[in-house]
Amino acid sequence: MNKKQATFWKPYTDLIGVENFHIDGIMVTSKFYSGIDDNIAISGGEATVDLCIRKYEEYHNILKNTVLTHENLDRIFLSIVSKVFFDEELVYLHSNYQIEQTIEEHWDLIMSCWRRQELNSSTKSRIENWKKIFSLRNSIPDLTNQLPNTFTAYRAGNPNGFSWTLDKDVALWFHQRLSKQFGYIPLLQKEFNKKDVIFYTNERTEQEVVIVPK
Numbered sequence: 001m002n003k004k005q006a007t008f009w010k011p012y013t014d015l016i017g018v019e020n021f022h023i024d025g026i027m028v029t030s031k032f033y034s035g036i037d038d039n040i041a042i043s044g045g046e047a048t049v050d051l052c053i054r055k056y057e058e059y060h061n062i063l064k065n066t067v068l069t070h071e072n073l074d075r076i077f078l079s080i081v082s083k084v085f086f087d088e089e090l091v092y093l094h095s096n097y098q099i100e101q102t103i104e105e106h107w108d109l110i111m112s113c114w115r116r117q118e119l120n121s122s123t124k125s126r127i128e129n130w131k132k133i134f135s136l137r138n139s140i141p142d143l144t145n146q147l148p149n150t151f152t153a154y155r156a157g158n159p160n161g162f163s164w165t166l167d168k169d170v171a172l173w174f175h176q177r178l179s180k181q182f183g184y185i186p187l188l189q190k191e192f193n194k195k196d197v198i199f200y201t202n203e204r205t206e207q208e209v210v211i212v213p214k
Helices: 003-016 047-061 069-079 083-096 102-118 124-134 168-182
Strands: 023-025 028-029 068-069 098-100 150-156 163-165 187-191 197-201 208-211
Touching: 003 047, 023 068, 047 069, 068 150, 069 083, 083 102, 083 124, 102 124, 102 197, 150 168, 163 168, 163 197, 168 187
Parallel strands: 068 098
Antiparallel strands: 023 028, 150 163, 150 187, 163 208, 197 208
């Protein structure tokens, strides 16, 4: 971080700690803001710093509660914490606070965070976090009742990943995209039982099945 960046972001980094604020080129990664480094904006960039500070303050006000409700969690993950940190935040909150949610609310939130975070198997720590998250509460039949008892699923990438698809064309699309970006990527095909699945979702029209690797 150069001197100009350090000065621009200082009101925010003083709160979260400069060690928790990272800049790579023009991209910022931090708990309450991840995006373009707004110190390069011609005007109005200061509004982003003010927003980060408001999010920090709201977050810590919420965490003054000893019990976190579904509404508290919804607010944290919809409007406060950057999606890059969703897996870490879910593990942290469930490890340190009493959570008050129905099982349906629990899984709605987990699935929403999963869909929005993306690249959920990109690092070893993220894989371990999602394993912990998926073990917090048992899955429920509504999450998999659209699946047959046995089925074929496809995946582009490491076999230790969580995300598979029932649609081979979707897997081929990811295979082409990732191969261009990273070089050789395997295209996998495997038989599964419904009992192996954490949840099924088609919200992104990808017929995704999420399975914890064994």
